[in-house]
Amino acid sequence: xxxxxxxxxxxxxxxxxxxxxxxxxxxxxxxxxxxxxxxxxxxxxxxxxxxxxxxxxxxxxxxxxxxxxxxxxxxxxxxxxxxxxxxxxxxxxxxxxxxxxxxxxxxxxxxxxxxxxxxxxxxxxxxxxxxxxxxxxxxxxxxxxxxxxxxxxxxxxxxxxxxxxxxxxxxxxxxxxxxxxxxxxxxxxxxxxxxxxxxxxxxxxxxxxxxxxxxxxxxxxxxxxxxxxxxxxxxxxxxxxxxxxxxxxxxxxxxxxxxxxxxxxxxxxxxxxxxxxxxxxxxxxxxxxxxxxxxxxxxxxxxxxxxxxxxxxxxxxxxxxxxxxxxxxxx
Amino acid sequence: xxxxxxxxxxxxxxxxxxxxxxxxxxxxxxxxxxxxxxxxxxxxxxxxxxxxxxxxxxxxxxxxxxxxxxxxxxxxxxxxxxxxxxxxxxxxxxxxxxxxxxxxxxxxxxxxxxxxxxxxxxxxxxxxxxxxxxxxxxxxxxxxxxxxxxxxxxxxxxxxxxxxxxxxxxxxxxxxxxxxxxxxxxxxxxxxxxxxxxxxxxxxxxxxxx
Numbered sequence: 001x002x003x004x005x006x007x008x009x010x011x012x013x014x015x016x017x018x019x020x021x022x023x024x025x026x027x028x029x030x031x032x033x034x035x036x037x038x039x040x041x042x043x044x045x046x047x048x049x050x051x052x053x054x055x056x057x058x059x060x061x062x063x064x065x066x067x068x069x070x071x072x073x074x075x076x077x078x079x080x081x082x083x084x085x086x087x088x089x090x091x092x093x094x095x096x097x098x099x100x101x102x103x104x105x106x107x108x109x110x111x112x113x114x115x116x117x118x119x120x121x122x123x124x125x126x127x128x129x130x131x132x133x134x135x136x137x138x139x140x141x142x143x144x145x146x147x148x149x150x151x152x153x154x155x156x157x158x159x160x161x162x163x164x165x166x167x168x169x170x171x172x173x174x175x176x177x178x179x180x181x182x183x184x185x186x187x188x189x190x191x192x193x194x195x196x197x198x199x200x201x202x203x204x205x206x207x208x209x210x211x212x213x214x215x216x217x218x219x220x221x222x223x224x225x226x227x228x229x230x231x232x233x234x235x236x237x238x239x240x241x242x243x244x245x246x247x248x249x250x251x252x253x254x255x256x257x258x259x260x261x262x263x264x265x266x267x268x269x270x271x272x273x274x275x276x277x278x279x280x281x282x283x284x285x286x287x288x289x290x291x292x293x294x295x296x297x298x299x300x301x302x303x304x305x306x307x308x309x310x311x312x313x314x315x316x317x318x319x320x321x322x323x324x325x326x327x328x329x330x331x
Numbered sequence: 332x333x334x335x336x337x338x339x340x341x342x343x344x345x346x347x348x349x350x351x352x353x354x355x356x357x358x359x360x361x362x363x364x365x366x367x368x369x370x371x372x373x374x375x376x377x378x379x380x381x382x383x384x385x386x387x388x389x390x391x392x393x394x395x396x397x398x399x400x401x402x403x404x405x406x407x408x409x410x411x412x413x414x415x416x417x418x419x420x421x422x423x424x425x426x427x428x429x430x431x432x433x434x435x436x437x438x439x440x441x442x443x444x445x446x447x448x449x450x451x452x453x454x455x456x457x458x459x460x461x462x463x464x465x466x467x468x469x470x471x472x473x474x475x476x477x478x479x480x481x482x483x484x485x486x487x488x489x490x491x492x493x494x495x496x497x498x499x500x501x502x503x504x505x506x507x508x509x510x511x512x513x514x515x516x517x518x519x520x521x522x523x524x525x526x527x528x529x530x531x532x533x534x535x536x537x538x539x540x541x
Contacts, residue, residue, distance in 0.1 A: 079369075083406050084406070084413075084414060107504070108453070108502070108503050109413075109414075112411055112415065113414050115414075116417070146507070149507075221367075222507060
């Protein structure tokens with residue numbers, strides 16, 4: 001393992017302190033917690049937005065704390081959901097009395113820990129509601145399973161819900177906007193390499209020099225198929241086809257696109273991928289309203305990418321266009 | 332003395348912790364095969380903290396002791412196991428409110444409440460290759476027996492744990508593997524087996540009348 005770390009068990013705490021040292025004008029650490037909150041939080045009269053999850057996905061989620069997006073992000077250990085007491089700290093930091101919406105990625109641990117925190121917060125008199133993001137089409141959706149995972153499409157949900165909350169909307173209105181974004185966004189990823197959790201010290205799984213995994217999750221969970229490595233155009237085709245097969249986006253729709261790097265893939269490659277994604281979507285009759293290319297939700301040091309496509313209507317376009325001033329997403 | 336005292340409950344926790352520490356790598360390896368590979372690490376951290384907390388605190392009631400055990404796991408284990416074990420023990424604690432000691436019927440009711448908490452929190456049912464597959468037969472056995480039967484209790488828990496090997500996971504991270512989850516023990520069922528076998532051993536060794 002070659003990493004710029006001190007004690008591998010202290011990476012999350014040191015990252016939080018480093019972020020506050022760099023961006024203390026916008027972020028503060030809630031004392032004795034792993035919560036990063038807006039400096040001015042709780043924002044009076046505004047619904048609070050809290051997200052979070054295991055660390056290792058930076059800039060998710062602390063990079064989206066700020067005006068127009070989240071009020072607090074709860075950082076768990078690397079790839080491990082934060083505990084209910086930590087999430088509760090995040091809820092309290094975000095609550096101005098107008099209620100708090102939790103944006104949860106669909107993983108068993110995350111959902112349970114955030115739900116327990118919501119129950120604890122309700123006991124303390126805070127009104128809490130939640131949405132669960134499940135945009136990853138690589139995983140079969142069924143009521144008999146854990147369901148689809150939440151991946152990079154979550155960033156669109158942060159943006160849409162954040163803009164709605166900033167406009168002074170009520171908790172139920174903010175939730176409705178978030179739900180609309182969730183039902184309109186689909187994503188899929190692929191990986192070229194494994195990733196190394198610092199405390200584990202070795203890659204989480206094996207993948208051959210000439211192999212790639214289609215549909216890989218952001219923690220290295222298995223995808224749909226392990227194949228020989230293909231060209232950028234072929235990768236784009238596989239991902240776009242699977243996303244559109246889900247039937248959410250139809251010819252004539254306007255969409256926002258996110259080309260997301262998983263940590264070790266250069267921007268050059270992401271732009272090469274985008275060229276084909278852009279062409280394929282247009283071929284299918286979709287019109288591209290905005291494209292975001294960069295690292296939005298990573299998997300530590302994994303090489304690979306994900307593509308997210310968000311179907312837009314007038315409300316979502318307006319919310320997407322309204323200002324956001326966070327480290328990871330500025331409009 | 333009839334029933335489990337706070338001293339017995341503390342011994343139950345210590346014995347469970349000893350088994351988890353001893354099998355930390357085994358639990359982690361099981362979880363690496365079909366989960367996210369942190370069960371042993373998380374459980375050993377959480378149970379160690381729970382032992383520290385409970386051995387250094389005086390408790391008036393068993394409900395208070397169980398509550399601290401639950402809350403420590405909630406805040407120190409993380410992942411999915413933290414809220415699951417935390418919820419189960421919290422429900423057990425709540426069912427013991429205003430009771431002096433844990434007799435057979437309140438032990439049975441407490442573990443049953445724990446099971447209900449697990450089902451509610453994890454949205455899992457029997458056969459989904461989760462902890463429920465150990466807790467559920469254990470509760471059924473307790474309800475069928477007139478008094479605590481340590482040997483039978485351990486045997487039921489062990490059999491139930493071993494049965495998860497041939498199941499296909501429906502819930503938890505192993506569910507993503509579908510058929511590929513078959514042939515591996517469910518890590519949460521193994522740690523649940525440690526919990527229940529420790530309970531039987533404490534009752535036996537301490538000569539608890541139940």
